[in-house]
Amino acid sequence: MSKKKGLSGEEKRHRMLELFHQKKDVFVLKELEKMGPKEKGIVMQSVKDVVQSLVSDDLVETDKIGSSTYFWSFPSKAINTKMQRKKDLMQKMKDLSRKSLELDSELKKVEMSADEMEARDMALKELHSLENKRNELKARLEALKDCDPQQTLQLKSDCEVSKEAVNRWTDNVFQVKSWCKQKFSIEDSELNKQFNIPEDFDYPE
Structure with a gap:
């Protein structure tokens, strides 16, 4: 019997973001490490890195209150972020095209x-x-x-x-x-x- 193939990094990111959007709530890391494996098939050891990568891309927001760090992401935020990233990329493409013509x-x-x-x-x-x-x-x-x-x-x-x-x-x-x-x-x-x-x-x- 063949061994089940693990999730790629992008698949983990997609599933974790999907979890945030479905729950529409605020979580600490320990809660995500419990829900990730159970509901999305993401191994607990990789949850922290996946969440941090989403934070780095502004797809998940975070804030520290007292001694705890909270994470959240709502669908509207993700849509706006993706639209802004698309707009930024299109502008960069235009700038590169203009620079190419100048050169x-x-x-x-x-x-x-x-x-x-x-x-x-x-x-x-x-x-x-x-x-x-x-x-x-x-x-x-x-x-x-x-x-x-x-x-x-x-x-x-x-x-x-x-x-x-x-x-x-x-x-x-x-x-x-x-x-x-x-x-x-x-x-x-x-x-x-x-x-x-x-x-x-x-x-x-």
């Missing part, structure tokens, strides 16, 4: 900013590369100014092409700086400092 929005802003920062880094890197190339061409032109005129003309042409490219990327950098200043209300000097842009940064002469 999602902030995450998208961060991702957008990361893309913009990457574009800015690429623009500055390309600009520095073009400036280095232009400076190299100028140095070569200076070294060869007394040499073959045809080669000198070619170098001058290369310098002009490089200069135009540098000017285009300089435009890009100024546009990025302008956008950052408008969006983040940041001073020009602070922007230069953060992005390692020289204070005398300008179009090449």
Whole structure:
């Protein structure tokens, strides 16, 4: 013959609360420890813990008068408590949903900013590369100014092409700086400092 399965914690809570609502009276713990096993099948050793868990959830009220502690719970109290708990849970769900949307929005802003920062880094890197190339061409032109005129003309042409490219990327950098200043209300000097842009940064002469 199989052993009878004991009550789960939630079943004990349900039965104990049912006992309070059926009796509609006030009890001390010893009375509940006698009624629990007899009327609801709750073992006496667990009655105290079950009652305390109901008190913790505001489903059972308690008060100490003299040397005795009394417990009670009426159906109307339980209904109101459950309705309030449901209302609180629904509000928490709304708050969590709102917070989730806010975090999602902030995450998208961060991702957008990361893309913009990457574009800015690429623009500055390309600009520095073009400036280095232009400076190299100028140095070569200076070294060869007394040499073959045809080669000198070619170098001058290369310098002009490089200069135009540098000017285009300089435009890009100024546009990025302008956008950052408008969006983040940041001073020009602070922007230069953060992005390692020289204070005398300008179009090449």
